[in-house]
Amino acid sequence: MGDDKDTEYLPRDLGYWEENFFHEMRVRREAMGLSQTEFAKMLTDYPDNTGTKFYQATIQRIESGERPVKLFEAVWIAALLNSSVHEMINGYSIEFAYEELVSHIGPDAFDHELERAEMLHGPGRIVSELIDQYKAAVAATSGAQADENLLRVAEAIVELDKVARVGRVVYRQELKKAAAACAALERTYPRSIRGDVGDDSEA
Incomplete structure (x- = not known):
């Protein structure tokens, strides 16, 4: 005891x-x-x-x-x-923020969000907030580097969200395409926290 x-x-x-x-x-x-x-x-x-x-x-x-x-x-x-x-x-560690961002732009993440979102920009707003959290975590972590490929896809999803004036079905298809692109990315962030960012000898 x-x-x-x-x-x-x-x-x-x-x-x-x-x-x-x-x-x-x-x-x-x-x-x-x-x-x-x-x-x-x-x-x-x-x-x-x-x-x-x-x-x-x-x-x-x-x-x-x-x-x-x-x-x-x-x-x-x-x-x-x-x-x-x-x-x-508030969960500002870079690992926590990164995993949250990845999970919310994976190919399966938006089905549930879209089904329960009352407005088209619901998922994009979530991703935008997670991008800000991830960038803040990177900035607060000495020597850490952001996964630029991941951020590029995440920000593309947010931009798609902003300009979406198409039907819900088309929007869902485009969003899923962007999420699939995220899933196909090689993750560079885990290498950065191991401190071997400059080592490109291995895939």
């Missing part, structure tokens, strides 16, 4: 902010090359910590959403990960 006794009070369904925070915590910790054990020690030794102990199991349970995080803990975690609570709950 120990310091994890408050697990029973965790809501059954995590909210958007909580999911983002736990995801960001894991992504940022791993990006810094820290193990869960190492990060637990950093939290235990945090200057403002006057007695709260953290263990590897504590970090594992937090990142998996099994253990809630107190507000002061969230502040410490964000500070140690060179971030802020606001940034982490």
